[in-house]
Amino acid sequence: MASEDCDYGTLNRRSTDPEEPRVFRIVLGKNKEVYGPGECLAGEIAVEFSEVKRIQGIVVEFHGLGSVHWEETRGGSTHYKPVTHFENEQVYFNDRTTVFGQELSDVEEDSVVVEKGLRTFSFEYQLPRRPIPPSFEGDHGFVRYWLKAAIIRAERNNHECKRAFTILTPYDLNDEPEALLPAEESYTFTIFPSWFSCFRPQPIDIRARTDRRGYVPGETIVLSASVKNHTNKRVQETYAKLVQIVRYFDNSGFSITTVKELQSVKQHGVESATMARFPSINMLVPCVPPSGLKNCRFIEIRYEAQFLASVTGKNSAISVSLPVRIGTRPLKLRHGVKTLTDIPEEEEEPNKDEAEVKNNGAIAVTSVTGGYNIRDNRDSPFIHGDLIFTPMYNYYCNSGF
Numbered sequence: 001m002a003s004e005d006c007d008y009g010t011l012n013r014r015s016t017d018p019e020e021p022r023v024f025r026i027v028l029g030k031n032k033e034v035y036g037p038g039e040c041l042a043g044e045i046a047v048e049f050s051e052v053k054r055i056q057g058i059v060v061e062f063h064g065l066g067s068v069h070w071e072e073t074r075g076g077s078t079h080y081k082p083v084t085h086f087e088n089e090q091v092y093f094n095d096r097t098t099v100f101g102q103e104l105s106d107v108e109e110d111s112v113v114v115e116k117g118l119r120t121f122s123f124e125y126q127l128p129r130r131p132i133p134p135s136f137e138g139d140h141g142f143v144r145y146w147l148k149a150a151i152i153r154a155e156r157n158n159h160e161c162k163r164a165f166t167i168l169t170p171y172d173l174n175d176e177p178e179a180l181l182p183a184e185e186s187y188t189f190t191i192f193p194s195w196f197s198c199f200r201p202q203p204i205d206i207r208a209r210t211d212r213r214g215y216v217p218g219e220t221i222v223l224s225a226s227v228k229n230h231t232n233k234r235v236q237e238t239y240a241k242l243v244q245i246v247r248y249f250d251n252s253g254f255s256i257t258t259v260k261e262l263q264s265v266k267q268h269g270v271e272s273a274t275m276a277r278f279p280s281i282n283m284l285v286p287c288v289p290p291s292g293l294k295n296c297r298f299i300e301i302r303y304e305a306q307f308l309a310s311v312t313g314k315n316s317a318i319s320v321s322l323p324v325r326i327g328t329r330p331l332k333l334r335h336g337v338k339t340l341t342d343i344p345e346e347e348e349e350p351n352k353d354e355a356e357v358k359n360n361g362a363i364a365v366t367s368v369t370g371g372y373n374i375r376d377n378r379d380s381p382f383i384h385g386d387l388i389f390t391p392m393y394n395y396y397c398n399s400g401f
Contacts, residue, residue, distance in 0.1 A: 023048035023118060024384040026060075026147050026163040034166045034364045034392050038129035041165070045099060045149045048118040055114055056152040057101020062125045063148065064092030064132060064167075068141035068248045068298050070256050086250035088141075088298040092132045099123050101152070109154045127167070133296035135166040135391040136289050137372040139258050140248045141299050144389075146374060160380045164389040166364070171290040173327040179214025180331055183322040189311070191231050202231035208240075208307035208320045216330045217287045217365075218396035223322075225278040225307045227270045233312045235270035240281045241306045242324070244288060244369070249298040260369065262286055262303075270309070281307075286368040287395045291325045328394045362394040 028043040068088040073081040099121040101112040151159040186207040205228040242263040303324040308317040371390035
């Protein structure tokens with residue numbers, strides 16, 4: 001019988017083949033998508049056959065895994081370039097329970113019957129209370145949590161179904177002593193005239209500052225900047241960016257780094273021999289994983305607010321970078337300063353139909369970095385389930401101040 005806590009919605013009938021289940025789906029209790037360490041993961045396995053079937057049993061596996069992998073081509077000849085694989089892995093949990101039938105080691109034949117029509121089988125699993133990292137999906141690695149259900153059949157291929165879910169571990173910005181302090185940086189780029197010129201070196205001075213260092217998704221980074229252009233060249237444009245920098249480590253200490261632009265706000269240029277001030281550049285922090293990826297030993301995440309200036313005749317922009325910490329719990333009101341800011345009117349709020357409302361004023365929203373395929377080489381070629389997964393993180397739509 002179906003549980004009242006499980007909303008089945010529309011169960012898509014996948015196959016008309018009598019050997020294939022018409023429905024095979026993992027349904028989490030109350031359609032919950034985000035969990036914390038120590039919580040109970042509960043739900044049901046929904047199975048529907050078009051006729052009576054004999055099977056060995058139905059099992060559910062619970063997995064937590066961190067993994068890193070990338071490839072590099074190094075050296076070799078013109079016709080052959082050897083490929084080097086870099087890998088790392090850590091298992092956070094790996095358990096299994098039988099929800100129907102007998103333990104697989106006890107039987108060697110199909111000994112139980114699944115009746116025709118829709119049937120549901122309940123499961124519960126206590127997530128580890130020990131520190132584990134939050135969910136993350138990246139270009140060269142992941143921290144992933146998922147369930148896999150399998151209909152076990154003697155001497156035939158098993159039917160499998162897979163579903164990932166998010167674990168979000170708290171990162172309280174109030175535990176960071178410097179989170180409320182501004183970050184400031186300056187840089188001077190000097191243009192040197194040709195050796196035969198009588199002109200002196202011509203500097204461009206850039207200075208930038210953030211209102212503080214700690215934010216949660218949904219808050220606004222307020223960046224102020226100035227540019228002193230002492231050259232005879234025009235600064236074509238200036239702009240602010242928020243970037244995510246992820247570093248992956250293999251088990252020998254080698255690493256690879258990716259940089260993703262999350263926000264970009266274009267500003268005007270600066271004429272030669274003039275100074276320009278940019279008193280308030282607002283950048284909304286999108287829904288992204290917290291800084292550091294706490295408790296994961298081989299994936300590091302950090303964020304930077306950057307201010308850049310494009311100079312005529314220079315291929316790359318000159319820039320300053322300011323460290324930003326992104327947490328899951330916002331800074332509290334201190335010394336009469338409101339640390340949470342309203343979302344600018346021109347920004348659209350996340351689609352609440354895709355979000356799970358939280359009691360702490362945040363909603364869980366899918367990450368802006370997008371979804372990743374969670375199929376792996378241990379899965380059946382005919383596995384059921386939604387295999388494109390996007391983790392969810394806290395997003396604060398309303399400061400409450």
